[in-house]
Amino acid sequence: MEIKYTAQGLLIYVSMAIYILAFFFTLIKYRKTGLNLYVIGFIAALCSFAYRWHHVNHIPMQNLFEVFLCLGMLYPVSLFCDKILRVGGYAADMLIGVIVLFPAGFVFKSEPQQLPPALQSWLFAPHVAAYMLSYIFMSKAAFWAFAHLTTVKNTHQAIVHQEIAAYKMVCAGFPLLTLGLILGSYWGQCAWGDFWGWDPKELWSLASWLFYVGYFHFRSMYGIKYSRINSIWVILGLVLILITLLWVNLSRLFHGLHSYAT
Amino acid sequence: MIKFHQTQMLIVLIFIFTLILFCIYGAFLGADRAQEFFNSPSMSTPWFVLLIMLSARLFIFLKSARNFGLLLIHLGCILILAGAMYGSQTGHLFQRKFFQIDKIHRGQMLIGQGQETSQVVLGRDGRIGQLPFSIKLNEFRIEYYEPKFLQIQTRQGQLWKFPIELNTEFDLGSVFGKVKILRKFQNFRIILDNNIRKIIDSNEPGYNPAIEVQIEYLTGETINQYVFENFGGHSHPQDKFLLSCTGAIRDFISDIAIVENRNTVARKNIEVNHPLHYGGYYFYQQSYDEQGYQFSILSVVSDSGLSIVYSGYLMLVAGVFWHFWLSSLFKTKEKHLYGN
Ligand code: HEM
Numbered sequence: 001m002e003i004k005y006t007a008q009g010l011l012i013y014v015s016m017a018i019y020i021l022a023f024f025f026t027l028i029k030y031r032k033t034g035l036n037l038y039v040i041g042f043i044a045a046l047c048s049f050a051y052r053w054h055h056v057n058h059i060p061m062q063n064l065f066e067v068f069l070c071l072g073m074l075y076p077v078s079l080f081c082d083k084i085l086r087v088g089g090y091a092a093d094m095l096i097g098v099i100v101l102f103p104a105g106f107v108f109k110s111e112p113q114q115l116p117p118a119l120q121s122w123l124f125a126p127h128v129a130a131y132m133l134s135y136i137f138m139s140k141a142a143f144w145a146f147a148h149l150t151t152v153k154n155t156h157q158a159i160v161h162q163e164i165a166a167y168k169m170v171c172a173g174f175p176l177l178t179l180g181l182i183l184g185s186y187w188g189q190c191a192w193g194d195f196w197g198w199d200p201k202e203l204w205s206l207a208s209w210l211f212y213v214g215y216f217h218f219r220s221m222y223g224i225k226y227s228r229i230n231s232i233w234v235i236l237g238l239v240l241i242l243i244t245l246l247w248v249n250l251s252r253l254f255h256g257l258h259s260y261a262t
Numbered sequence: 263m264i265k266f267h268q269t270q271m272l273i274v275l276i277f278i279f280t281l282i283l284f285c286i287y288g289a290f291l292g293a294d295r296a297q298e299f300f301n302s303p304s305m306s307t308p309w310f311v312l313l314i315m316l317s318a319r320l321f322i323f324l325k326s327a328r329n330f331g332l333l334l335i336h337l338g339c340i341l342i343l344a345g346a347m348y349g350s351q352t353g354h355l356f357q358r359k360f361f362q363i364d365k366i367h368r369g370q371m372l373i374g375q376g377q378e379t380s381q382v383v384l385g386r387d388g389r390i391g392q393l394p395f396s397i398k399l400n401e402f403r404i405e406y407y408e409p410k411f412l413q414i415q416t417r418q419g420q421l422w423k424f425p426i427e428l429n430t431e432f433d434l435g436s437v438f439g440k441v442k443i444l445r446k447f448q449n450f451r452i453i454l455d456n457n458i459r460k461i462i463d464s465n466e467p468g469y470n471p472a473i474e475v476q477i478e479y480l481t482g483e484t485i486n487q488y489v490f491e492n493f494g495g496h497s498h499p500q501d502k503f504l505l506s507c508t509g510a511i512r513d514f515i516s517d518i519a520i521v522e523n524r525n526t527v528a529r530k531n532i533e534v535n536h537p538l539h540y541g542g543y544y545f546y547q548q549s550y551d552e553q554g555y556q557f558s559i560l561s562v563v564s565d566s567g568l569s570i571v572y573s574g575y576l577m578l579v580a581g582v583f584w585h586f587w588l589s590s591l592f593k594t595k596e597k598h599l600y601g602n
Contacts, residue, residue, distance in 0.1 A: 121535045175582040182575045191535050193368070193546045193563040195571060196346070198296035200289040207285035214278040221271040 004110055008055070011048035012105040015041050015072055016098050023094040031090075038094055042075035045101070049073060061125040065108035071100040071132050081140065085172065087165045092143035096136060123187040131180035135241055137173025141166045142238035145231035163227040166234050167219065174212055181209055201244065208240035274319075277312065284308075301350060309347060316340045331585025334577045341574030349567030357566065365542060365564050366391045373399040374557045375467065378521055382562050393562070395522040395541055400529075402550055402558040404469075405513045412443060412473065412489065415504040426473060426507065438479070438502075445474040450490065461488075467556065473507055514547050516558040532560065539565065 003009065018041035026034030049069055052060040060066035078093040104110075144166035151159060184202070189195040196202065215233045224230070288296035299305065316339055323333045347353055350367075357363040369382035369391060380396035383389070414422045414434070424432045424441070431442050450472040451464040471491040478484045489507045513533050520528040520540055530538045538545040542565055549559040 171586045178582045199293040203285040203289040
């Protein structure tokens with residue numbers, strides 16, 4: 001935990017504050033104001049990313065700090081989901097924006113870092129980026145699933161709509177999750193001579209991937225017949241993802257090759 | 263038919279859950295023991311059952327030609343599993359028995375600079391295998407990010423970091439004084455010349471980088487000290503400062519040649535992330551002689567089954583994007599969203 005007293009830090013904190021404000025306004029039904037603030041927050045996040053780019057002189061996607069910084073600009077994803085996939089959820093996205101900027105602002109060090117040999121690969125950025133993008137879709141899915149489970153008095157139609165929104169988000173995120181897993185495995189082959197090393201991080205990521213595979217098989221069998229089970233499945237999927245992402249790195253429980261990712 | 267479909271799906275789900283549980287169990291074991299666990303003879307049955315279930319599924323897909331994306335996904339999984347099994351330790355035994363292919367599964371080669379070998383150390387028990395060609399190590403070297411730094415730390419934890427530049431004076435503030443770097447060594451050696459100890463930068467093989475540092479205290483007293491890159495952190499209790507000299511490692515490089523019948527048939531720098539592929543094997547930079555940089559350790563891995571696994575990867579990725587993005591998400595009709 002560290003506070004960054006730098007221009008970079010300031011830009012991150014400003015974006016976070018605006019996202020929180022946007023969320024608050026959306027919550028009290030000033031949707032228009034909320035949305036406008038969300039766009040302003042996005043611009044702040046964009047500035048923070050551009051500043052970093054200028055500062056380190058290459059696309060800032062080389063370490064976790066930079067990746068989270070990049071994820072903070074998730075407005076295009078919200079727009080894509082809303083306009084193309086017809087799945088809303090701006091309020092959830094504002095919160096997700098705050099959550100992904102938090103590690104950039106408070107956890108990871110922002111000093112331009114020299115990459116250890118194993119991380120110098122063209123696979124690094126796409127592998128991490130595919131995972132992060134898929135995590136955003138999966139978080140949106142979990143928000144919809146949560147809404148579905150907690151909405152009590154509503155029409156059947158509306159409830160079905162929420163479950164389907166969650167399903168669509170998982171459909172959007174799953175190919176990226178698969179891509180991230182496979183790029184990682186290919187990278188392992190290039191760097192260590194093993195496309196699968198049975199490392200705890202790899203095993204957790206395989207477990208989360210298989211969990212979504214299970215979800216698809218279940219849902220392809222029963223459709224929306226047991227819609228609550230579908231939603232619980234989606235939320236547990238995100239829990240597994242969080243374990244993959246955080247627990248393995250932050251706890252000292254597991255020792256493995258991926259420890260330099262912290 | 264519906265009943266059959268449901269039973270089949272139930273079996274698939276149970277199987278997937280079992281796999282998930284195995285993965286989580288493996289994560290608690292740690293990489294080495296997990297590898298043993300998943301490669302143990304008792305795990306071979308589940309792997310085979312999975313392969314057969316997927317293949318049966320594929321057969322049904324083929325007959326009904328229901329969905330091209332799903333076909334690719336499941337076929338991809340089959341290829342990945344099959345390729346991985348063919349390339350495993352057991353797979354190599356199988357190749358030897360049935361196809362008379364005698365390949366080393368994996369091992370390590372220790373090669374001294376300027377030397378040539380075809381011997382591969384196979385396991386922890388030190389058994390030796392032979393490659394049908396040999397490998398010569400022309401040179402091993404480590405590259406550092408420039409500039410390297412001299413780090414000075416007081417016992418109270420105050421820290422300075424200076425780029426290593428000769429004869430430039432750096433200020434340690436009003437309490438401590440000044441510091442200057444007098445000399446740089448690539449290969450620091452002490453020799454006896456007519457019974458007089460002499461410190462030289464040797465031209466002989468070896469790598470022992472060091473610098474000579476002069477600290478001038480405010481009292482005017484000066485001391486000279488050698489700081490070694492390979493042996494950081496040496497200090498005496500009476501020293502005011504801890505000195506160290508570091509550069510972050512950028513790369514490990516083995517410049518090697520493949521020698522077949524006394525002819526050099528290939529030459530390459532093996533680096534981390536840039537292995538050499540030759541004669542059915544991959545060669546990786548794995549380790550090195552940390553003291554003198556006199557030898558390099560390469561790991562040797564058979565490429566059996568790898569192309570099958572990679573084709574599986576391509577199909578699986580193509581399949582999921584096809585199925586979930588192209589033919590589900592962007593479809594205008596939404597009927598499929600409600601499931602069967
Ligand atoms: C244990 C081996 C497996 C078997 C026997 C199996 C069997 C099946 C079956 C019966 C279906 C239903 C297809 C239909 O309705 O006609 C299906 C669909 C599917 N399978 Fe598998 N499967 C297996 C493993 C996998 C794996 C490892 C994946 C990984 C991605 C996968 C991905 C899918 C997907 C995405 C669907 C489509 C679900 C949907 O309709 O949305 N399957 N599979």
